[in-house]
Amino acid sequence: MHKVFAKYPSMRPWLLLLPASLWLFIFFIAPLFIVLIYSFQTRGTYGGVVWQFSIENFQRTFDPLYFNTFLRSFYIAAITTFACLLLGFPLAYYITTRPPQSRGTFVLALMIPFWTNFLIRTYAWLTLLRTNTGLINTTLISLGILKHPLPLFGNDFAIVLGLVYGWLPDMVLPVYAALDRLDNSLLEAAQDLYASGWRVFWRVIWPLSLPGVIAGSMLVFIPSLGAFVTPAILGGGKSLMIGNIISNQFLAAHDWPFGSAMSTVMMVVMLLATLIYFRSTSRKERVQA
């Protein structure tokens, strides 16, 4: 290796990139292309993939039966993102107002639950939310506060709750980072220029924290859109998202080409969303540079 480096110094960066590139190619790029190729094939009679070109899978994706689930997934992901922002922004702001030495503790407290497996935490919500045997309903009924159990489980509410719980830190951390960079004298300058609390927020704090808000929103929206563990467990098998339908095509229906087509559509949508994000942040950074 040493001799190769010495002989061809210009090769050095490429050689150093080789292991990572190989890994990415074998485990990321190649499967992606397989999915893309599968999506244009046909399902065999007993499952498997028949090598026969077809765009029928994509047509089926836009069949109302599936497309409505697509739209519903967008809707749930959007509500989740909005709820995360509503909860996460004040939390992030609160942390930045703490003395510097205790901020780390808050961030740590935010992260600690995530050292436990996601599946186990989602099942924990199951025991809390279940309609007849869940801890919340049984407690409220035995205390006499409720006569009938609340519909906490097996619906969109449960899914959104589970997703918000799961992705909240991904919202808080980038927003916190953006707010932490905010110079306190800017807030004082706004006050000095006759801006009351809310106006300081909308005219100074919010626009300057926007890069963090956009980053956090992408980090919450994209995984929420493709979620399948949370709707599978907390949706009670009734309330499904697109992630569940895709996983069903692969695991239950053995229709790999159709699953691949839906995955491809999802990826294109997410790619577009990411592109929009990068364009908007790079503009923000140009403004600040």
Add this chain to the structure above:
Amino acid sequence: MSEGHAVELRDVVKRFGNVSAVNHVSLQIRNGEFFSLLGPSGCGKTTSLRLIAGFEIPTSGQILISDEVQGHLPAYQRPVNTVFQNYALFPHMSVFQNIAFGLEMQKTPKSEIELRVNEVLDLVHLQGMGKRRPKQLSGGQQQRVALARALVNRPNVLLLDEPLGALDLKLRKAMQIELKALQEQVGITFIYVTHDQEEALTMSDRIAVMSQGHLLQIGNPEEIYEQPTSRFVADFIGETNFIEGTVEGQNEHVEFGIAPNSIMLATWGSDPVPAKSKVTLSIRPEKIDLYTPGKPLPRGSRKIANMPGKVVDLVYLGTDTRYVVQVPGPNKLVVRMQNATSSEHFFKVGDEVTLRWNPAHARVMKE
């Protein structure tokens, strides 16, 4: 302008935990005045400014702006504007938007905003820069934007927190002159926080010297320099000589003794203290004259104090020469003599000399 004061502090105290940042400060700032708060870092000058702006609320005491008690009024309801040390320009707004911000918050009509922003851009020589972002401007230009953003609101009082601190020396000197001219032009009361004594002397109508939260002395630049009332002020403003000694008596002048049989005449700087008290005498290097011993005293010089000495060091500085002179006791005095045409004023190291000064310039202070 009204008869009253632009700003008045009445026995203001500000404590942060156990630390008193501002300690029983009372002062009155006149309308249209260029007033400086001068002191080393941590002396309480910036806290005083923040108390006036409304960013801090006094622990006790009262602050009046235009003769109105401010109490707990938040910063956005006070008729003052601030120029921040780091300018604190909004990075996401253009120069125009930055300057228009205060007017917009006061719901000024759009057409008037446009007019006034352009007017103030002219005033600070930034014509045509309205569309730029703050980051596209040089430090000096950003400083002008910060100034314009405050001035456009036509406040009763403009608060400036070391606004020139981030500029290089040459630009700072130019801006000092410009700021002073601008203040005279707009007629707004300026309260200017600085740790730079030269800056304060150059620009101010009056100066308040602060140390450790206390207000030590208020006066015009000449008073602060010529008649310091405390050792701290004498030391902080310009260069001075301190001589330790005792009060030996008092007739027309204070009789100040530094060694047996060596009595010098001086004037009280601080309040008088009884005879035999230990005191410090302060005299500026340029207030001392050196003479060849035995030479007749100049005419009308009865009130001049004499002291023998010996030149131990000298530095030639062009317009003047800086001598270090050993005098009785442990003291070495710095003397600055102008390099006049006559050669009799030049001395060499080792020369015996007589030091003379006008007792009015030698100020005795307790402690």
